[in-house]
Structures are given as C-alpha cells and as structure tokens.
Amino acid sequence: MSAPNPTGLLVRNLAREYPTRGEPLRVLRDVNLALARGDALAIMGPSGSGKSTLLHILGALDRPTRGEVIINGRNPFALDEPALAAFRNREIGFVFQEHYLLPQCSVLENVLVPTIVTAADDNCEARARRLIERIGLAGRLDHRPAELSGGERQRVAIARALINRPTLLLCDEPTGNLDRKTAQAVADVVIEMAAAESATLIVVTHSLELAARFARRMELVDGQLEERDL
Numbered sequence: 001m002s003a004p005n006p007t008g009l010l011v012r013n014l015a016r017e018y019p020t021r022g023e024p025l026r027v028l029r030d031v032n033l034a035l036a037r038g039d040a041l042a043i044m045g046p047s048g049s050g051k052s053t054l055l056h057i058l059g060a061l062d063r064p065t066r067g068e069v070i071i072n073g074r075n076p077f078a079l080d081e082p083a084l085a086a087f088r089n090r091e092i093g094f095v096f097q098e099h100y101l102l103p104q105c106s107v108l109e110n111v112l113v114p115t116i117v118t119a120a121d122d123n124c125e126a127r128a129r130r131l132i133e134r135i136g137l138a139g140r141l142d143h144r145p146a147e148l149s150g151g152e153r154q155r156v157a158i159a160r161a162l163i164n165r166p167t168l169l170l171c172d173e174p175t176g177n178l179d180r181k182t183a184q185a186v187a188d189v190v191i192e193m194a195a196a197e198s199a200t201l202i203v204v205t206h207s208l209e210l211a212a213r214f215a216r217r218m219e220l221v222d223g224q225l226e227e228r229d230l
C-alpha cells in the first residue's frame with residue numbers, strides 16, 4: 001500500500017488476541033493511529049487495558065493478530081526475522097518500565113549495546129559520550145547499573161534507546177517507579193531528546209501530570225484508542 005505519512009507511524013485496524021483455553025482474550029480490538037515524524041503522544045488507560053501489548057507491537061517486538069503497522073512507509077511484519085531485527089535496531093528505540101540494563105556492563109557500555117549489531121561507525125562512542133553528558137551522567141561513565149539510582153538507570157535506558165538515532169521512540173511507563181521530582185527530570189530528558197532527534201515519541205503513562213505535557217493524548221478503552229482532553 002502507499003502510506004500517506006511515509007516518515008511517520010500508521011496503524012490500521014490493529015487487533016491482538018491472546019489464545020486461551022476458551023474464547024480468545026481480545027486485548028486490542030481495532031486500534032487506529034496516524035503520527036507524523038516528530039509528533040509526540042501520551043497513551044493512558046487502566047491497568048490491563050493493553051498499553052504494553054500495543055507498545056510491543058508498535059516496537060515490532062510482538063506481532064498483531066490482524067491489522068497493519070507502517071513505520072516510515074514499511075511494514076515490519078512483512079520482513080523476515082533477520083531483516084526485522086535490523087529494522088527494529090535501526091528505526092526503533094524502546095524504553096521498558098524495567099530498565100533491562102546489562103548488570104555487568106558500565107553506563108558507557110550499556111548505551112553502546114545497540115551499536116554492536118549495526119554496522120557501527122567510529123563515531124558511536126563519541127555519540128554515546130555526548131548522550132550520557134546530556135542525560136547528566138558524565139560523572140558516572142564507569143558505574144555499573146547496581147551503582148546507580150533508579151532515575152539514573154532509567155536515563156541510561158533512554159540514552160541506549162536513542163544511540164542509533166531511532167525515528168520512533170517508545171516508552172512504557174518510563175517514570176512509573178520514580179518519585180515525583182525524579183519522574184519530572186526523566187520526563188524532561190525523554191521529551192527534550194526525542195524533539196532534538198526529531199523522533200516520533202509515544203509514552204505510556206498513568207501520570208496525568210506527565211500526560212499533560214503532551215499536545216496529543218489518547219486513552220486505550222475497550223481495545224480502541226480514543227482522543228482525550230484533560
């Protein structure tokens with residue numbers, strides 16, 4: 001198909017069902033969404049409404065039961081597994097609620113992990129150092145994750161998500177486990193850095209305070225996305 005927003009994100013009639021012994025569990029029924037490159041969106045919704053399920057599909061980490069996802073004009077699910085992994089690594093940055101940093105690696109090494117499998121150029125390390133400086137951790141380059149605070153770990157995960165200059169940055173409750181002040185600082189980093197990189201940004205959050213900082217907000221209700229005013 002010809003995508004109307006070839007450098008953004010297009011989701012059409014997306015459904016995700018989980019098989020059970022009885023009727024399938026219909027978590028996402030009919031999700032539709034169009035974002036241009038650089039748009040920023042907050043997604044809200046009660047626990048269990050399918051926010052993580054949706055984000056994993058948009059990040060090409062899980063496949064939909066039905067429907068279409070077009071990222072920068074390409075359908076990632078039409079790719080074979082190696083091409084899909086390369087596409088994901090190049091185009092998508094993912095910040096999980098749990099940071100999933102490698103415990104034995106330093107801050108610098110963790111940020112560089114996504115560059116290992118790409119045809120990394122010599123500038124990777126310089127870029128990693130710049131990103132680490134921008135997240136305020138230049139003094140923590142050699143720390144292991146266990147030697148960082150929760151907010152610092154989350155900032156490292158953000159830098160790691162940005163190292164390959166993704167066009168789509170997906171964050172699943174990036175501030176969910178943090179105190180209010182740290183949550184604000186981490187949200188600042190996500191929003192500022194996505195804007196600086198012209199990445200399309202989607203943040204899943206339970207926080208009205210964080211959602212209020214986005215021009216566009218949607219709520220996942222009965223397996224569908226609805227526009228929300230605060």
Ligand SMILES: Nc1ncnc2c1ncn2[C@@H]1O[C@H](COP(=O)(O)OP(=O)(O)OP(=O)(O)O)[C@@H](O)[C@H]1O
Nearest residue numbers: 018019025027045046047048049050051052053054
């Ligand atoms: N692998 C799976 N197999 C079966 N059911 C699943 C699976 N993953 C999630 N579910 C179910 O799908 C529903 C949506 O889960 P999901 O994790 O997407 O919710 P969520 O909106 O992210 O919730 P929270 O705010 O608590 O993180 C839940 O009811 C969950 O039990």
Ligand SMILES: [Mg+2]
Nearest residue numbers: 051052053172
């Ligand atoms: Mg979730």
